[in-house]
Amino acid sequence: MSLIAITEVKKRFGDNEVLKGISIDVAPGEVVAIIGKSGSGKSTLLRCINGLETIDEGSIVVAGAQFLPDEVHLKALRLKVGMIFQQFNLFPHLTAGGNVMLSQMVVKKTPKKAAEAVARKMLDRVGLAHKFDALPDELSGGQQQRVAIARALAMQPIALLCDEITSALDPELVAEVLAVVKELAAEGMTLVMVTHEMRFARDVCSRVVFMHQGRVHEIGAPEDVFANPRTPELRQFLGVQ
Amino acid sequence: MTEFSFWDILRNLLLAARWTVVLSLVSFIGGGIVGAALLFLRIGGRHWLRLLSRGYIQLFQGTPLLMQLFLAFFGLGLFGVDVPAWLAACVALVLWTAAFLAEIWRGCVESIAKGQWEASASLGMGYLQQMRYVILPQALKVAVPPTVGFSVQVVKGTALTSIIGFVELSKAGSIVTNATFQPFTVYGLVALIYFALCWPLSKSSQLLERKLNVAHRNH
Numbered sequence: 001m002s003l004i005a006i007t008e009v010k011k012r013f014g015d016n017e018v019l020k021g022i023s024i025d026v027a028p029g030e031v032v033a034i035i036g037k038s039g040s041g042k043s044t045l046l047r048c049i050n051g052l053e054t055i056d057e058g059s060i061v062v063a064g065a066q067f068l069p070d071e072v073h074l075k076a077l078r079l080k081v082g083m084i085f086q087q088f089n090l091f092p093h094l095t096a097g098g099n100v101m102l103s104q105m106v107v108k109k110t111p112k113k114a115a116e117a118v119a120r121k122m123l124d125r126v127g128l129a130h131k132f133d134a135l136p137d138e139l140s141g142g143q144q145q146r147v148a149i150a151r152a153l154a155m156q157p158i159a160l161l162c163d164e165i166t167s168a169l170d171p172e173l174v175a176e177v178l179a180v181v182k183e184l185a186a187e188g189m190t191l192v193m194v195t196h197e198m199r200f201a202r203d204v205c206s207r208v209v210f211m212h213q214g215r216v217h218e219i220g221a222p223e224d225v226f227a228n229p230r231t232p233e234l235r236q237f238l239g240v241q
Numbered sequence: 242m243t244e245f246s247f248w249d250i251l252r253n254l255l256l257a258a259r260w261t262v263v264l265s266l267v268s269f270i271g272g273g274i275v276g277a278a279l280l281f282l283r284i285g286g287r288h289w290l291r292l293l294s295r296g297y298i299q300l301f302q303g304t305p306l307l308m309q310l311f312l313a314f315f316g317l318g319l320f321g322v323d324v325p326a327w328l329a330a331c332v333a334l335v336l337w338t339a340a341f342l343a344e345i346w347r348g349c350v351e352s353i354a355k356g357q358w359e360a361s362a363s364l365g366m367g368y369l370q371q372m373r374y375v376i377l378p379q380a381l382k383v384a385v386p387p388t389v390g391f392s393v394q395v396v397k398g399t400a401l402t403s404i405i406g407f408v409e410l411s412k413a414g415s416i417v418t419n420a421t422f423q424p425f426t427v428y429g430l431v432a433l434i435y436f437a438l439c440w441p442l443s444k445s446s447q448l449l450e451r452k453l454n455v456a457h458r459n460h
Contacts, residue, residue: 050363071367078365089360093378103364106374148360155364 003028003159003190004049004081009058011044018044020214021058026159031191033201033222036211037237042194045211046161049192050083063158079107082152086164088144090136096123096147097132100154108155115154122150126180142173146180153184160184162193198238202226210234245421251430257413258434264399264409265438267331269392272338279343284350285368294343301340307401309333314405330402338395345391349384350376386450393439393446400435410434 002025011019018041026032034042047053049060051067051074060067065076090099100119104110110118123129126146136144145165152160162181166174178197182204185191195201201208201222208225210218212233218225229235282294301309314329353376361371403412414431418424 052359052362074362075365075367078363083360083363085356085360087354087356089354089356091357091360091375091379093382102374103361103366106370107365151364 002026003030003063004192005059005061006045006049007059007061009045009048009060010056011041011048011053012056018214019048019055022211022214022216023058024209024216024219026190026192028158028190029188030207031185031205032193032207032209033205034192034194034209034211035196035198035201035237036217040211041214042211043163046083046163046192046194050081050161051077052083075107079155080157081159081161082155082157083161084145084148084152084163084165086168088136088141088148088168090144090147090151092136095133095135096128096139096150099136099147100151103151104154118154119150122154123147125153126150127176140173141169142176145169145173145177149177149180149184159190159192162191162195164194164196166195166197198226210237212237245417245423247426250417250421250423250427253417254410254413254427254430254434257408258410258438260407260409261396261399261411261435262438264327264330264334264402264407265392265396268334268338268395268399271331271335272342272395275335275339276342276346279339280346280350283343283347285372298340298344301337302344306333306337306398307404309337310401310405326402326405326407329405330399330407334395334398334402337398338391341391341394342388345387346380346384349380349387352383353379382453385453386446389442389449390446393442396438396442397435 004024004026006022006024006026009019009022010017022041022045024032034045036042044053048055048067049062051069054069055067062077062080065080066073067077068074090096091102094102097116097119100122101112101115104115104118105112120129120132123132126149128143128146128150131139131143131147136147139147148165149160165181166177169177174197178200181191181193182200185204193205205222208220208222209216210225210229210233212231217231218229218234225234226238229238229240279294279297282290283298284291286294310329310333313333314324314326317324317329357375357379358371361375366374399409400411402409403415406412408416410431414427418427421427
């Protein structure tokens with residue numbers, strides 16, 4: 001049974017239809033990379049899965065939680081899928097530990113002590129146990145992104161959505177973040193990631209989705225998609241003839 | 242004819258300045274409370290509440306404070322309500338301050354990056370939780386310098402209440418001038434007292450801005 005079932009999803013911004021009927025099923029433990037040019041709708045699709053954008057047609061079901069745009073359903077959905085953003089979006093007024101603790105205490109009503117224990121564990125998991133008391137300002141981009149991952153993990157999601165999480169990082173910081181993601185994948189976390197890191201997609205992902213003009217253009221195992229692109233659009237995107 | 246010493250003049254002005262301070266405080270605190278209510282209607286309320294709040298703000302920002310004072314003082318009198326000058330002054334200044342503070346604070350809330358809303362939403366927080374734990378703590382920090390800066394406008398705004406007969410610093414100035422025939426000395430002192438009230442406020446606004454490091458908080 002699929003963990004995330006996206007069926008015939010359409011999304012319009014005014015007259016501009018950015019998703020023109022997308023259907024993807026993600027199985028538990030799968031790591032799916034979504035690639036494509038900017039404007040192809042890949043980020044929008046990811047944001048729809050988390051309910052940051054509403055959809056106009058179709059359905060999105062995550063482990064039995066149907067996407068409906070009211071606060072109760074949204075909350076149920078968001079407790080199941082965590083999201084990591086390109087710009088990290090850490091809360092600048094809280095320490096790294098505070099960032100990881102906040103939603104546990106506020107949303108899940110976890111007592112402070114227990115939330116702190118989870119936060120320390122999660123920060124340790126991303127290799128930042130020693131930065132518990134550091135403010136986001138005092139961390140490098142790569143460290144901030146790892147705190148963001150720890151923050152999402154603390155809610156114990158069953159899937160993580162990663163929206164170009166290394167695109168705002170200096171090249172030398174990309175590796176540390178991808179290493180964390182790779183570890184998560186190895187532990188069996190379900191991941192859907194929009195990415196420009198083709199090598200990472202090839203090495204780590206179980207499936208690659210190529211989106212073009214609001215449609216799923218090609219989908220398949222990375223070996224196939226990268227080695228034998230069938231359509232001229234994907235060939236052009238990958239820069240092969 | 243009685244002679245007035247410099248000390249007589251200054252003493253009377255200082256006594257009246259107390260009322261300027263009291264009126265400023267009442268306006269600022271009352272305006273802050275009403276302004277906060279307006280802010281929440283303006284950004285979070287239902288559609289018609291938002292329109293109402295916006296209309297209120299535009300009305301009070303778009304008319305002179307003097308007219309608002311006249312309306313509070315004479316307008317209610319038309320309905321047979323006898324409004325004392327101090328009450329009219331307080332009401333008008335509170336409402337006027339509220340309109341400006343609500344708008345200043347709205348700017349502060351909206352200056353918080355969209356990503357903060359999205360990140361907190363993606364963690365499952367509801368609107369009020371996002372506001373309380375993520376947005377407001379950041380917005381408050383941004384709001385401190387302009388709010389303190391605006392308090393200077395409130396202090397100077399109290400001068401207008403002299404026209405409806407509330408005896409604060411400016412009104413005392415004209416009364417003392419009429420008795421002493423020394424307008425330059427008296428109004429000079431009045432101006433200096435206003436300056437002594439306002440300058441520390443402006444200065445602290447500047448210091449707070451630097452201390453809270455508002456301009457560079459995301460770098």
